[in-house]
Amino acid sequence: MKTDWHSKLQRMLQVWAFSLVIATILYAFQPEKPYGPPVVYSILIGTFTWAIIDLGRDLFPSSAETGWPQGIAGLGLVLGGIAGGYFLGFLIADKLCVFFQFYPAGPAPEREGQLRLSILISGLAGIAGSYYFYSRSKSAYLQRKMTEATNHASEARLKLLETQLEPHMLFNTLANLRVLIATDPQRAQVMLDHMIAYLRATLGASLSATHTLQAEFDRLRDYFELMAIRMGPRLRYTLELPPELAQHPVPTLLLQPLVENSIKHGLEPKVEGGRITVSARHEGDALVLEVLDTGVGLAGTDEDRPGFGVAQVRERLASTYGTSTAIELVANGSGGTRATARFPYKS
Template structure:
């Protein structure tokens, strides 16, 4: 695959500064081996030859189709460009350096010229330095391309894992909802019919939504409202809820169904065992951290509170909490956390925290 790139002046300036540093190293090494000669001439020759060589190769390749993985012309064109750059760089750089060393810096008297041995040494140094420099830039371009590909592969792997976790979560949520419906059918058929209607609407909105790995937090809160209304049919006045989402956080991207398992957990283990039921509050806010602002989403309930020992994750136990933690880890690594806290006034608080700065759509 070949491409033509947009000209990047900053990148070219960075390359040229690297070339200048390399030419000074070459001049210093040359002086170290010949300390009886002045340091000035090697610097002038090295800098000018390096500048012309860089200009021919690095600027010249912008005029030629280049390989996507290296940013360099392919085949004989790339080889010819490097050879032309070294030859022209040596001839032009040496000619200009001769004039400057004689007429401007006065390193040599007029009419002086390099000896045969010095010329051969200069040609050898130019050839070696030109090849080494060209390979260096070739290698860093290829390395950058491979790093981009690896980052892309990691992103696709993360997206695939998020989708896998989501597809595991959807049936879990569906089976739990159907179990609630089954109980209601035997005790109150009219409410069961209303719950079935709401469940159909909820599932249609949830399962036919966008299949992207993230969606705006506002959509997540809308799905929570649908789910809580569905549960309110079964629990009646035993369930009340409050959803608090500031306008500034409505577009923050989160994985679909991130909060639903926490709300389901609050109902199942907090409010259901309590005769009078209780209140669920879902609140989004931000918190300043040393590495930048973090999003904080709290799911609080006024239920029976945490047991003395949480059940071991497994079939039917802590599935939702495990899924939430794995999805946060996939997106945010160690920076994404889920904590369960026993509320001082009774009940439980589940707190989801992750950095706002890394919350981007895929």
């Protein structure tokens, strides 16, 4: 198990602070006696107790997951740490106090009378401190498990959305292919070849939850070429991807539902067709992806225009980035529709 020395240092400093509090309380009840001895005893006993327990728990395999030994091993470590810490700390502190002339050398009956009190205080402080650190460790473990469960749930939700998206695109393409088979078999053959090449190129990428914007735009270009077989000159497109954003990660197939919306509800109902422009830009701490079409616009489409595409993109962004996302579908001033997705930019 890898040792987190930063956390151990933090706990040691907390033990020292706790030991100073105990020494101060003892001094407050006996102000006629010097402050130095309680500080020395408290610091040394606390340090040795911490060292035995905190460093010793890394030796138990059962503490690998929760950070604390399980069962009787944990209880034994605490009791052994308190006893060992008291013995070593008291022994060294006694010699230091004599060396610095806090106490005279030799037996001291008045100090021996406080032995039971010091043992009681050390035991109670050791148990209280161990319980505090155990509670912190358990709380961190439970929080870590909750975060893992949340991440797994988000990943499962994202995978579910992806499994919904792939068949949706495939069914739309097959429906278009079915029409071409009856009306133009030669173009249907070309479209089938493009579809096979597209699916082969996207199969590997679909196994990952994210890919680069460059990969996203490359797949959109393949999809546009596939749709152009059926729509011919009625479908024109432009892809605008700044080089500095090419490697930015995004969920796979993020923009395709919006492009499908633009084709189905914007360009297809328009006799002369139109153009779709897909662009990416960086605004402040956000990445903005936009799909703009010159189709019939919102007023000339079905009431459920946002439908599958916008809902898919909204849910996938929420699953990946949480609440710091936005997607809107608005009428373009010069005609057509503008779909904009905004989510955190990762430098």
